[in-house]
Amino acid sequence: MGKLDGKVALVTGAAIGLGEATARLFAAEGAKVVVSDWDVERGPTVADDISSGGGTATFVKADVSKTEDVRAMVQATVDTYGGLHVLFNNAGIVGDTASTTECTEENWDAVVDINLKGTFLGMKYGIPAMLKSGGGSIINNASTSGLVGFPELPAYSAAKGGIVILTKTAALEFAKQGIRVNVICAGTIMTPMVQQFMDSKEGMQQFLESKVPMGRFGTAEEFAQFALFLASDDSAWCTGAEHIMDGGILSI
Template sequence: MHFKNKIVIITGAASGIGKACAFQFAKKGATVVVADINLENAQKIADEIVTNQGNALPIKVNVAKFTDVEKLINTTVAEFGKIDIMINNAGIGPSYLKTHEATLRDWDRVISVNQTGVFYGMKLALQQFLIQGYGNIVNVASLAGLKASSHNISYSASKFAVVGMTKSAAMEYASQNIRINAVCPGYTASPLLDQLRNTKPEMDAKLKSVIPMKRYAKPDEIAAAVLWLASDETQFITGQTITLDGGTSL
């Protein structure tokens, strides 16, 4: 599996799963656009990729802003002439409240990034893919987009939406050499999980108790599935959600 001469955009690439994807794509030969709201960290990731003989371009983007995502796509095309792969990974967590306690601010904040941000990324990447005649999108959803998840209404809603958008768009563009899939990670060692554990320390043992493998996923393990779906080895796969949860959904 290689990505030589491929141009890959990864949102939320400065940490967690996005960071792992950036390093793995670069190691396999891709030129990686390290897109993140935190430009300082994105620059660090890009610098490390370049230091290891890879190619990377850091770009600041707030995926909740259409003009930011538009600039991301336009800058990438202007710089490299194409986009081969779009990884919509940027996401934020909720405030972990019951539905009747959830604030309007929390709802709007999470939906704008996790759902609307993915829509923006898909819409604009697809416009470029239609010009090129090909393309590949992998969305990072969640186990919370496949099954019930309490104290999580905005996050759950956004991730169910990502799964639905993935399937709907995959059907629309399957005949045009464009594939769209999603990964649905379970509990993964990442800043989002750290946020939950810092808010409710007692959750650490509770979460591990419902994972048959008794551990969290490593970001590299999720990234490996992203790369597989984005590769030429899965050319007849579209509209699918790959669950990586250590058996939690069982």
């Protein structure tokens, strides 16, 4: 028996990285999964691969920063699988590496729109569908950068910090209606996003590795297991909380 048998899960940014790993694990645990992304090359291949492996998944294209896309993404989920029980607001970008004075307004807007507004829109349209489905679990993807400052990533840190407080707000609003809302604050996990960030600055990889007490970055599979805990009834009494997984970084 899977931990998500009978559940419908919607994962944004699921074409690659943490979203892909989580969508695959949710499907392996019995959920019917909507793999959503704005990447129409990789996204459908993830859904097809899950389906050909015996799971249930479909791809829905959406840019999470666009109201109409997010509304349609939630509607497509309900139309395809009959409801919504698990929503993983994962899609995000790091944006440019630049100090607060050097960060351009364009970079600020793009990073905040995708990370923070995208999470807001996911909940704005996802929560009504979840209420009609009898409740559920929302997992938002912030970062340790949303809990402590990260030099030269002002927009990313601000957006992730905003996601933490937005999570708590929504959790309080819907706690009595059977909707749990939690946020994961992960340290560095090697994904295409992180690889690109490492490559943008010489010595960045060694610098970040040296900050991890456990001596290594996390894996996408470890992240997915953490998201599964929050998606499933194993975390039935958890809501409004920031869940840190970082190999010990923030303990220093």
